[in-house]
Amino acid sequence: MEYLQPPAGTLTTSMAALSAGVQPATIRDWVRRGILTRCGGTPKRPVYRLADVQAARTAAKPNRPGQRAVKAA
Numbered sequence: 001m002e003y004l005q006p007p008a009g010t011l012t013t014s015m016a017a018l019s020a021g022v023q024p025a026t027i028r029d030w031v032r033r034g035i036l037t038r039c040g041g042t043p044k045r046p047v048y049r050l051a052d053v054q055a056a057r058t059a060a061k062p063n064r065p066g067q068r069a070v071k072a073a
Contacts, residue, residue: 010039010047019050020057030056 006012016036017024027048030036036056041047 006047007040009050010041011053012041012045012047016053017058019053022057027053033061035059035061044063 005032006015011019013024015025016027027036029040031046036048036052038046038048039052
């Protein structure tokens, strides 16, 4: 069960994804890659600081071998 109201200034994974304009899987990937860190919650229900989510959104993302390049429009 998700938080009904996470602690002030924090976001759940779903809320962080909405805030950053990405999928929840992307938030979990950013955590795995060290771009975003959890600030509390439980292992199954982590929470993130709003400022950290916004910083991760604009942070440079390291490339991985075999990753497809993003084409500029």
